[in-house]
Amino acid sequence: MLRINARRLLDDLEALGEIGRTPQGGVSRPAMSPADVEGRAWFRARVEAAGLEFHRDGAANLSAVLPAGDPTAPTLLTGSHLDTVPNGGRYDGALGVLAALEILRTLRQACLSLPVHLEAISFTDEEGELQDQLGSRALAGTLTARDLDRPRGGGDKLAAGMRRLGVTHQGMLAARRDPKDLLAFVELHVEQGPRLEAAGIDIGVVTAIVGIRSYWLRFLGRAAHAGTTPMDARADAVWGAAAFVQSARDLVIARFSPGVVNCGQIQVRPGAFNIVPAEAHLALELRHGSEAHLDDMEDALFNLAEGLAQVQGLTLERELVARCIAAPLDEGVMGAIERAASRLGLSHRRLMSFAGHDTQAMSAITPSAMLLVPSMGGTSHNPREFTRQEDIVNGANTLLHTLLGLMAEIK
């Protein structure tokens, strides 16, 4: 049975991990940074050294291509991203790109004749230095001119980053690919959570990528002297926020599992030891794999917040900050992953991905799915992120046979 060259893949991961390496042993290679530019040059050199075609689109997505005999054949895409969060790890993104590259090398050496163009892609700025999943959204055609006009990091940062990569607004919007030219997309990634390791499962098959909704919830009370105002005469905004944090957690665990909630920031005003808080602004984030469940969670949590605010004599304001639609993945591609894992004698389990991924964008235009390998302790976006060599190799071989399976179907 065909297998990738494990040594070559592990050496590539090692070499790439040196680019943007931090003193703590992590990797800082945010999109458009000098380290990112260096990583891109290294990738291009590896692609060309392997005798593969190198492509770069208007969004600076980089690809290696192993072409089909028939130029009119569709393209089967696989890949992930080379950028990292600041002081992140060596596996998040990198694994999916380098495994894809290794598979193309393996297939090229095997001299197989392909019924599709096989393309190993590295998407620009998955981590959202400028915009979450910038490159994959550009390719999917879901990146709008409006997104580029109001980038998360500010217009100046976007302009500077785009200059560094030599891309333009126009080029970015023109990176859109025609769905008719695509067969499917598959992404290999580390889990970034502890479930596979804890359960001793080799391969996770992602059924959906969570939808994410972020809000500011603002509890508004009345500033008062923290000594002279009797406890029963206070409208303390922090009391409302604190009650909500606890009740929201309990409600989500009880009624919306495996959905999750996070209150990642609290801003208190005026914010002095001796003043009863007038305002508490809570950063609230909900995640679930189903939009219907997200709707229900949202309703339940806002009702809860309203009730708690009322009890404390507070008023409530809410503001939607960001919304990312849940993406159910393709049953056909999921099945191909499961069959590939089974052929290799690997255990597998279906699960939801609670992190955003390029697959989310790609699923809008082509049948897409995603496979995960265990991540030790679930540690992610952290220098201590670690995936064992055997899991890396298992993931790459499963991806190889998933792609072979998808190609076999259309032969």
Place this chain on the structure above:
Amino acid sequence: MLRINARRLLDDLEALGEIGRTPQGGVSRPAMSPADVEGRAWFRARVEAAGLEFHRDGAANLSAVLPAGDPTAPTLLTGSHLDTVPNGGRYDGALGVLAALEILRTLRQACLSLPVHLEAISFTDEEGELQDQLGSRALAGTLTARDLDRPRGGGDKLAAGMRRLGVTHQGMLAARRDPKDLLAFVELHVEQGPRLEAAGIDIGVVTAIVGIRSYWLRFLGRAAHAGTTPMDARADAVWGAAAFVQSARDLVIARFSPGVVNCGQIQVRPGAFNIVPAEAHLALELRHGSEAHLDDMEDALFNLAEGLAQVQGLTLERELVARCIAAPLDEGVMGAIERAASRLGLSHRRLMSFAGHDTQAMSAITPSAMLLVPSMGGTSHNPREFTRQEDIVNGANTLLHTLLGLMAEIK
């Protein structure tokens, strides 16, 4: 029966309220600000216009003095402070100074021969722009060189403020008065709380000024991905802080009333929508009129915090930020206030002051007490602070007869 000149007092309050007036109708006259310097010049002019002696000590405390016939007589002190918090009100501090000045004018015009030197004092920086109760602590001798070396607002700010007032470290420490030269201290102030107004009481007689203890309580957990980390695998610092806020409130209401607790600030780190909080720093302030009760409150709240942290898998750090010792006031002076109010046909009630005051510092060196008049809605440190004219006049007349009563006792 002798009474102060109500019109003259109200006109003075009106005129002083124009100095540092904000567009919102409040008053910004923080210690050492240009408005404070202007207010001090205005006060000196009013003192001299009344034919009273004007004094200024090494801490820039300003006094009007109506001398006794006998130069070796002790001094009976009354007063408060002219400085305000930024964007504060017209009554806090100003009432006590201007009522004291008005009483000296009234007694001078009555041509009484006094058995004591009667001194109307305005203390420097009661509100703590540099140090809480800076002037009264300097006079009481409880301000140390160390306080001046580590001022709350920073050394540069202290140096600049002291230059503006023309005072030196040495002069400040030399402002200490000999307790043997003092008979007593009485301060008139607005309540800054709603209790007198709510109960329809004219005069509050303060039994003690609360002790205040401030801490940073730091709940320490583990930063984690807010999507991929299951709810039951989180060590969310905000969960601990939120549980504490609620339980601390309930505990203090149930077991330590009339003591109060405030959580006036929460700082969350790293503080992002999509990261489970690693740290939540809570600004905790406790107030009670009894040090013994404060000890008990502190123990109970820290035990509570430790227990809640443990349950959530967090660790707890605490840091004492400031401590102000509770000051029980003088029974003799309290009695004099009550007799004066009764003589004037005014209702009175004993209560604790939950705000800090210059009386706190003065009580360390001379028999001291304090009377309060109603403050509408209890609004304080706010442009909307308001005390009715009749309450102002009632307070000033009660202070007048309190001082006359104290003088009568030593004749």
